[in-house]
Amino acid sequence: MSSGMAPNVRGVASPGSRTVYSMCGMCATRCPIEVKVEDGRVAWLQGNPHDKAMGASLCARGAAGIPLEYDDERLQTPLIRTGARGAGRWRRASWDEALDYIAEKLRETIEAYGPRGIALSDRGGSFTDLTKTFLQALGSPNYFDHDASCGRNAHNASRSLYGVGRTAITFDLKNTKHLVLYGRNIIESLKVKEAKDFMAALSNGMHCTYIDPRASITACKATRFWQLRPNSDYALNLGIIHEVLKQEVYDKDFVERFISGMDALRATVKDTTPEWQEQHTGIPAAEIRAFVKEIAADAPRVIFHPGWMVARHKQSFHVSRTALILNALMGSIEVKGGCVIAKSPEEVGHKGLKKLTDRAPKVKEPRVDGAGTVHPTWDPASGILHQLYAAMETAQPYGIGAYFVYRHDPLTSMPDSEATRQALDKLKLLVAIDVRYSETSWFADVILPETSYLERANILCQNNGPRPNFGMRDQAIAPRFDSRPAWWIFREILQRMDAGDALDFETIEEIWDYQLEGTGVTVAQMREKGIVSLADVASITPRDKLKFKTPSGKIEIEGELLKKAGLPSLPPYEPKEVPTDNRFYLLFGRPATLSHGQSLNNPVLNEIAPEQTLWMHPERAKPLGIADGEEVEINGGGRHSAYIKVHVTPWIHPEAVFMLHGYGATVPLATRACGLGVADQRLQHGKLYEFDPAGGGNAMTETIVTVRRKGAKQ
Numbered sequence: 001m002s003s004g005m006a007p008n009v010r011g012v013a014s015p016g017s018r019t020v021y022s023m024c025g026m027c028a029t030r031c032p033i034e035v036k037v038e039d040g041r042v043a044w045l046q047g048n049p050h051d052k053a054m055g056a057s058l059c060a061r062g063a064a065g066i067p068l069e070y071d072d073e074r075l076q077t078p079l080i081r082t083g084a085r086g087a088g089r090w091r092r093a094s095w096d097e098a099l100d101y102i103a104e105k106l107r108e109t110i111e112a113y114g115p116r117g118i119a120l121s122d123r124g125g126s127f128t129d130l131t132k133t134f135l136q137a138l139g140s141p142n143y144f145d146h147d148a149s150c151g152r153n154a155h156n157a158s159r160s161l162y163g164v165g166r167t168a169i170t171f172d173l174k175n176t177k178h179l180v181l182y183g184r185n186i187i188e189s190l191k192v193k194e195a196k197d198f199m200a201a202l203s204n205g206m207h208c209t210y211i212d213p214r215a216s217i218t219a220c221k222a223t224r225f226w227q228l229r230p231n232s233d234y235a236l237n238l239g240i241i242h243e244v245l246k247q248e249v250y251d252k253d254f255v256e257r258f259i260s261g262m263d264a265l266r267a268t269v270k271d272t273t274p275e276w277q278e279q280h281t282g283i284p285a286a287e288i289r290a291f292v293k294e295i296a297a298d299a300p301r302v303i304f305h306p307g308w309m310v311a312r313h314k315q316s317f318h319v320s321r322t323a324l325i326l327n328a329l330m331g332s333i334e335v336k337g338g339c340v341i342a343k344s345p346e347e348v349g350h351k352g353l354k355k356l357t358d359r360a361p362k363v364k365e366p367r368v369d370g371a372g373t374v375h376p377t378w379d380p381a382s383g384i385l386h387q388l389y390a391a392m393e394t395a396q397p398y399g400i401g402a403y404f405v406y407r408h409d410p411l412t413s414m415p416d417s418e419a420t421r422q423a424l425d426k427l428k429l430l431v432a433i434d435v436r437y438s439e440t441s442w443f444a445d446v447i448l449p450e451t452s453y454l455e456r457a458n459i460l461c462q463n464n465g466p467r468p469n470f471g472m473r474d475q476a477i478a479p480r481f482d483s484r485p486a487w488w489i490f491r492e493i494l495q496r497m498d499a500g501d502a503l504d505f506e507t508i509e510e511i512w513d514y515q516l517e518g519t520g521v522t523v524a525q526m527r528e529k530g531i532v533s534l535a536d537v538a539s540i541t542p543r544d545k546l547k548f549k550t551p552s553g554k555i556e557i558e559g560e561l562l563k564k565a566g567l568p569s570l571p572p573y574e575p576k577e578v579p580t581d582n583r584f585y586l587l588f589g590r591p592a593t594l595s596h597g598q599s600l601n602n603p604v605l606n607e608i609a610p611e612q613t614l615w616m617h618p619e620r621a622k623p624l625g626i627a628d629g630e631e632v633e634i635n636g637g638g639r640h641s642a643y644i645k646v647h648v649t650p651w652i653h654p655e656a657v658f659m660l661h662g663y664g665a666t667v668p669l670a671t672r673a674c675g676l677g678v679a680d681q682r683l684q685h686g687k688l689y690e691f692d693p694a695g696g697g698n699a700m701t702e703t704i705v706t707v708r709r710k711g712a713k714q
């Protein structure tokens with residue numbers, strides 16, 4: 001089995017042409033796609049036209065799936081480390097060798113720490129039924145997703161108010177009249193369908209208020225742009241809520257029937273006037289008053305987007321929370337052009353997919369990060385990743401010996417790579433399952449190559465939403481290298497560990513049959529269009545039937561979770577330090593053509609990648625003697641220094657500098673990306689264990705860096 005195809009993984013090398021419906025894998029949005037295959041090669045990729053919102057569109061990254069497929073600079077065979085961790089010395093291994101090696105180390109881990117000493121993190125989302133089953137079968141509760149450095153604060157904020165996570169609140173952008181975005185750079189940091197709906201809505205006259213310390217492309221499209229001070233959005237929202245209550249433009253019927261805790265809200269915003277917020281955010285009080293009149297006229301078709309992590313600081317949870325409260329005040333919940341709570345198949349009269357996790361015994365051990373117990377506001381379903389690393393460091397509350405990173409690159413995605421590396425180095429076993437050489441895989445003990453998204457099939461996924469559906473990633477072509485799909489890899493490890501039969505399937509079709517049991521949907525139907533929609537029209541619950549999934553059935557401004565956690569439901573705004581001299585907040589973001597750190601080695605995306613520069617306001621550049629286009633030294637926490645070209649522009653707030661994320665890779669085998677640009681995560685010194693206590697997410701935008709001319713004195 002050391003080379004060629006594993007007997008139970010299909011080879012698809014048939015001559016002639018065919019069309020396969022599948023899912024893009026160039027970012028975690030996983031858009032539905034149509035793949036044209038000619039003589040066993042991918043000839044064309046486009047959006048799946050059977051999904052109306054998608055049409056044939058793809059973004060630049062999606063279209064660059066073909067150059068990734070035919071690039072040889074990706075993982076080709078299992079590798080076992082021979083030198084020191086991170087030194088880049090490897091030996092090629094057969095799958096049997098690599099998997100036996102892993103099983104042996106897992107047994108050592110179990111002996112030292114018990115099964116709970118095994119952890120896994122992945123990219124969250126549609127396919128986690130597989131990874132959760134794998135861990136559950138091994139007997140460990142320690143499944144994590146990537147989200148502590150992404151949208152966790154928004155997620156946990158949503159749970160605390162509405163009783164459902166962030167992805168369960170969807171936005172009817174097409175029909176909205178006013179969209180409010182807090183650093184949600186919707187057309188650069190994009191999802192294809194959402195970006196299309198946004199552009200269509202703008203053409204139909206939608207207002208868009210965009211709030212960001214820097215002007216992104218979305219700012220250029222918006223009807224109003226507020227360049228607020230970094231990390232001050234909570235003050236802004238308290239100011240807006242004050243004015244909404246004062247002008248009495250909230251939906252009184254909705255508030256009366258569906259919100260609990262209005263007294264606490266009134267008390268919190270009593271003095272947070274538009275003038276008060278102006279002191280903190282820099283946004284003129286008169287603008288707040290005008291804005292509130294405008295949204296009152298547009299209500300209830302008004303959406304305050306709770307963001308992804310607006311903007312990744314210690315009160316982010318409350319920024320998202322107050323944005324979600326504003327939606328409730330405007331009565332924009334479960335209305336056309338507002339926020340629609342996602343429906344499960346069961347809620348629209350269908351059976352959902354059968355879960356693989358039901359095939360493994362439940363795990364009773366407590367989670368190592370205390371999510372859901374020590375930290376009641378943190379969703380235990382996927383935890384808070386940095387606390388896993390804290391446990392690797394301290395062996396508290398218990399030790400962690402083995403860690404799988406699957407479709408996840410923490411050395412790029414967690415702040416302070418040095419601290420992350422230090423924690424990972426405590427492990428007995430670090431396994432990376434990836435398709436290319438990530439920073440984390442280079443530091444791992446074993447690298448397992450997964451077949452690319454065009455060469456493999458995944459388990460089916462269930463997408464809850466206004467119109468829930470089942471989606472399929474199907475195999476389009478035969479693998480080019482000695483790689484395997486994830487379901488096969490996890491199955492093989494469980495078999496070597498005698499860990500039950502939860503994943504004992506011979507083919508992906510067998511898994512699909514199991515998942516579809518009782519749904520009335522067949523594999524053939526799934527293959528026909530790639531998606532099976534379970535509702536003809538978007539399901540919006542009428543007000544007289546509306547009930548929220550919280551203990552009280554209402555939107556809970558004061559709820560049990562925060563109370564249990566001993567945290568205030570509406571804390572006062574905490575003003576942040578104002579950095580002066582050569583100190584700046586380091587803000588970051590992404591361009592439309594790159595996905596995090598994974599795209600820069602793609603032959604085409606590398607060619608069109610924007611030059612990474614450091615945006616700086618002229619008022620701050622001048623006293624430092626820094627001119628536009630000059631190379632400067634940027635330093636994070638006095639530890640990590642790098643050189644970067646400055647872009648002097650008034651479109652960044654004077655207190656901050658901004659740079660693109662995803663640069664500064666160090667793996668020599670990824671020759672196009674290696675050494676290109678600066679890694680913001682390495683400048684975020686000390687931020688691995690700094691987080692929002694209520695949401696758990698990392699406080700990355702509180703990073704302060706120093707900047708000086710090359711050769712200037714510190």
Ligand SMILES: Nc1nc2c(c(=O)[nH]1)N[C@H]1C(S)=C(S)[C@@H](COP(=O)(O)OP(=O)(O)OC[C@H]3O[C@@H](n4cnc5c(=O)[nH]c(N)nc54)[C@H](O)[C@@H]3O)O[C@H]1N2
Pocket residue numbers: 025027028123146149150151406407408409410412413414415433434435436437438439450451452453588589590595596597598661680681684700
């Ligand atoms: N400093 C800083 N940190 C950040 C951010 C930032 O802007 N700045 N952004 C944050 C955000 S929003 C997020 S979501 C996270 C993202 O962090 P990650 O989830 O770690 O990043 P990704 O690039 O999505 O993908 C992770 C890995 O999946 C691999 N991969 C891609 N396709 C496949 C596949 O088909 N199979 C397998 N097995 N692996 C695959 C990629 O090669 C990559 O190594 O980073 C966060 N961290």
Ligand SMILES: Nc1nc2c(c(=O)[nH]1)N[C@H]1C(S)=C(S)[C@@H](COP(=O)(O)OP(=O)(O)OC[C@H]3O[C@@H](n4cnc5c(=O)[nH]c(N)nc54)[C@H](O)[C@@H]3O)O[C@H]1N2
Pocket residue numbers: 027028150151181182183184185186188189190191211212213214216229230231232233307308309310311587588589590591592593594595596658701
């Ligand atoms: N092209 C592309 N698209 C993507 C991704 C990708 O990697 N590439 N990743 C996907 C993922 S995983 C995610 S999470 C989303 C991320 O989507 P977003 O969160 O919308 O995107 P970012 O680019 O991380 O950040 C957007 C803006 O936040 C601003 N910001 C920084 N500090 C503050 C602040 O204090 N207040 C406010 N209001 N704004 C602030 C930054 O200046 C930046 O312009 O994008 C998704 N789409």
Ligand code: SF4
Pocket residue numbers: 024025026027028029030031058059060061062063190191192
């Ligand atoms: S947004 Fe672009 S890269 Fe991401 S899944 Fe969709 S098409 Fe692919």
Ligand SMILES: [Mo]
Pocket residue numbers: 149150151308
């Ligand atoms: Mo993200």
